[in-house]
Amino acid sequence: MPPVIITTWKFGLAAAHTGWELLAQGAHALDAIEKAANVTELDPEVTSVGYGGLPNREGVVELDAAIMDGATHAAGAVAALTGIKTPISVARLVMERTPHTMLAGDNAKRFALANGFVEEDLLTPQSLARWEAYRRAQSASGPDVAHFDDLPETHDTIGLCALDRYGDLAAGCTTSGLAWKWPGRVGDSPIIGSGLYVDNAVGAAAATGHGDEMMRACISFRAVTLMEQGLTPQQACIEALRYLMRKRPPERCGLYGAAIIALRRDGVFGAAATCSGFHAPNRLWQWAVASEQGVQLLEGVYVTPDTVLPALSS
Ligand code: SD4
Numbered sequence: 209m210p211p212v213i214i215t216t217w218k219f220g221l222a223a224a225h226t227g228w229e230l231l232a233q234g235a236h237a238l239d240a241i242e243k244a245a246n247v248t249e250l251d252p253e254v255t256s257v258g259y260g261g262l263p264n265r266e267g268v269v270e271l272d273a274a275i276m277d278g279a280t281h282a283a284g285a286v287a288a289l290t291g292i293k294t295p296i297s298v299a300r301l302v303m304e305r306t307p308h309t310m311l312a313g314d315n316a317k318r319f320a321l322a323n324g325f326v327e328e329d330l331l332t333p334q335s336l337a338r339w340e341a342y343r344r345a346q347s348a349s350g351p352d353v354a355h356f357d358d359l360p361e362t363h364d365t366i367g368l369c370a371l372d373r374y375g376d377l378a379a380g381c382t383t384s385g386l387a388w389k390w391p392g393r394v395g396d397s398p399i400i401g402s403g404l405y406v407d408n409a410v411g412a413a414a415a416t417g418h419g420d421e422m423m424r425a426c427i428s429f430r431a432v433t434l435m436e437q438g439l440t441p442q443q444a445c446i447e448a449l450r451y452l453m454r455k456r457p458p459e460r461c462g463l464y465g466a467a468i469i470a471l472r473r474d475g476v477f478g479a480a481a482t483c484s485g486f487h488a489p490n491r492l493w494q495w496a497v498a499s500e501q502g503v504q505l506l507e508g509v510y511v512t513p514d515t516v517l518p519a520l521s522s
Contacts, residue, residue: 212475212499213240213370216416216467219254220366220496221505223247227370228498237370237378238277238300245273245296245380248366252332256364259293260332261384264391265346267339269330271295272385272398274310275303278377278408285310285398291327292320296382299398310398342388363387365397367404367414369471377473379404379412379428385419395419401429410436411473413444417466417485425452431470441470442478443517446509449480453513458484467493475499483510 211231215224227244231237249258256262263269273295274285284303287310289295298320302311311319321327331339365383372378381403385395396419397403403419405428406412413431415422427448434444445468452466465485471477481493487510497504 209371209373209375210475210500211371211373212471212477212497213244213368214469214471214477214479215244215496216367216414216469217364218494218496218505219248219251219364220368221503222251223366223368224496224498225503227368228503231370231372234373236374237372237376238275238279240370240372241275241368241378241380242296242300244368245366245382246294249294249296249382252334255335255338256384256387257366257382258295258384259328259330260335261330262335262387263331263339263384264393265388266391267331268391269335269384270389270391271330271383272395273299273380273382274398274400274404275299275380276378276400276404276406277303278406278412281408283309283400285400286316287312287394287398288392289313289316289320291317291330292325293328293330294325296380298325309400312394313392365403365416367416367469369406369412369414369469369477371471371473371475375473377406377408377412377471379406379414381414396423399423401426403428405429405432407432407436408473411441411471413468413470415466415468417482418464421456421461421464422452422466425455427452427466427468431468435470435472440478441472441476442480442509445470445478445480446511446515446517449482449511450513450515453482457513458482465491469495479506480509480511483512486510
């Protein structure tokens with residue numbers, strides 16, 4: 209089986225590259241997902257994931273992450289984790305060393321520290337300066353920032369799906385969530401079925417965007433289920449978003465961005481995003497693919513509730 213890894217966003221290129229190198233050397237999909245996600249988590253320039261991620265409204269970086277193994281259907285997640293740079297690796301240990309699927313908050317940190325992780329300051333000078341600017345704007349203009357999607361680079365998750373040479377799939381998701389979120393807010397990313405889902409017999413999916421909307425529609429589970437019903441990965445991504453927009457129409461619920469990537473067990477992949485939130489020149493829906501054909505950055509497709517499904521071609 210020729211391996212392939214897909215990731216959300218342009219900043220996922222480096223992760224895709226690392227994941228692909230591991231897969232090409234014979235790594236299992238689960239290991240490729242974790243190590244690839246770590247690349248983004250540790251990059252201080254990525255302001256929406258791991259170290260350097262923008263904090264909550266009180267200036268605390270709270271991280272959500274999850275990982276899921278197609279071979280065993282096991283999953284692990286952490287929510288509102290503070291002080292640990294690589295939350296997806298903690299999520300993996302939740303999967304492997306506890307009888308549970310998710311640990312949250314201070315007790316997730318206690319678990320991480322007990323398992324050898326080191327507590328570190330996740331704020332960079334840049335993310336601290338942006339939080340201070342947000343605070344100044346708040347005191348000047350009023351109580352709340354309602355439209356997260358209006359703000360550049362205030363959120364974006366790296367979601368990843370991989371297929372290894374043994375025919376096994378895995379998926380991962382890691383994020384600092386929405387900048388300036390309420391303390392304790394948990395988004396879609398660590399929720400199995402929302403931020404990610406994988407069924408080795410079908411395929412994998414991972415999501416990014418406004419989690420408070422997306423988690424109401426379990427869109428990763430939906431995309432995998434749609435593939436199971438015979439839709440292509442591209443069709444499944446489009447249809448999962450059309451479902452979300454039927455239930456939560458942007459004109460009624462406010463503009464929000466939502467995007468999803470999907471990888472079928474035979475290596476065919478697809479992706480889609482809502483127009484609202486993800487099509488402005490400074491906010492294109494881009495995603496990365498790494499395979500034997502090299503590492504590519506792709507854009508689109510953009511979906512509205514009226515989008516017609518493309519013909520079933522692969
Ligand atoms: C969240 N889904 O916490 C994440 C953020 C994100 O593009 O992916 N934004 O809601």
